[in-house]
Amino acid sequence: MSTADELDILTERRGPALIVSLVGSASMEHCEELNERLLDACLQKPDILVIDLSRLVFMCSLGLGGLVAAYLRVQKYRGKFAIAAPDAAIKEMLELTRLHTLLPIFTSASDAVAHLNRTTE
Amino acid sequence: MRAANRSDLLMDQPLPHNEPGFREVRVSSTYRDAKLPEKDILKEVEQYGYDEDATFAIKLALEEAMTNAVKHGNRNDPSKCVIVRYAVDDHRVVICIRDQGTGFTPEAVPDPTEPDRLMLPSGRGIMLMKAYMDEVEYRHDGTEVYLVKRRK
Secondary structure (H helix, E strand, C coil), X not given: CCCCCCEEEEEEEEXXXXXXXXXXEECHHHHHXXXXXXXXXXXXXXXXXXXEEEEEEEECHHHHHHHHHHHHHHHHCCCEEEEECCCHHHHHHHHHCCHHHCCCXXXXXXXXXXXXXXXXX | XXXXXXXXXXXXXXXXXXXXCCXXXXXXXXXXXXXXXXXXXXXXXXXXXXXXXXXXXXXHHHHHHHHHHHHHHCCCCCCCEEEEEEXXXXXXEEEEEEXXXXXXXXXXXXXXXXXXXXXXXXXXXXXXXXXXXXXXXXXXXXXXXXXXXXXX
C-alpha cells in the first residue's frame, strides 16, 4: 500500500493494451524510476498504452516530462497513448501546462482502452 | 505567541530571510536529500491549518524549486549543498532556496506552453511555481528563489 510519499508502479495487460497505474506520489525522488518504467513499457510496443492516474495524489514536472516522453515514444511506433482519471489537482496541472491539448485524457482506464480499441480497429 | 511573533516579523519586514523566526536547512544535491526540508515545512503548514489546495501548491513549488537547485543549479553534484530558509505563520508561508550554481536569467526561460515547446519533456518548473504561488522572485543572478504563499 502506498503512502502519500511513496510511488508504486503497476502494469497490467488488457488485450492490446498495457495499463501502467501510478499509485501514490510521483515526486522528484521517484521520477527517475518512473521514467525508466515508462520507457520499459514503451519498449514493449503495446498497441495501446494507458497511464492510469486514478490513484495518484501528486505529480511534479519531472513526472509530467515522463508522460510527454512516453507519449512521443508511442507516437514514434504509431501506437495509441492515453492518460486516465487524473484527480482534480493533477488535471489542473495538465491544463495549466496545456498538456491536455497534447495528451488524450479519459475518465477511466477502461474508457481509454474501449475508445482507443475502436479507433485502432 | 509564536505565531504572533512570526506574523509581525513576516508582515512588517521587507522580506529578508535570515532573521530570527526563519528556520534553515542545508541538504546535499541529491533528490533524496532535497526532499528532507519538505516534510518539516509541510508539517508546519498543516499545523497552521492551511487548506488542501494551498498545501498542494506549496509542495509543488518546493519540489520544482529543489529540482531546479539540484539539477540545474548544482548540476547534481552531491558535494554542493542547497540552503532552504523558511517561515510559516497564520498569514503566509515564505520559502527561500539557494543553490551553489552560477545562476541563470529567469526572463530568458521560454514559455513551455508555446505550441512548439509542448513536446519538450522539461522546462515547466518555473511556470508551475508562478502559477501556484503568490510571489516567485529570483535573486542573486538566479541562484536563489523566493516563494510566498498567502492564506486565502
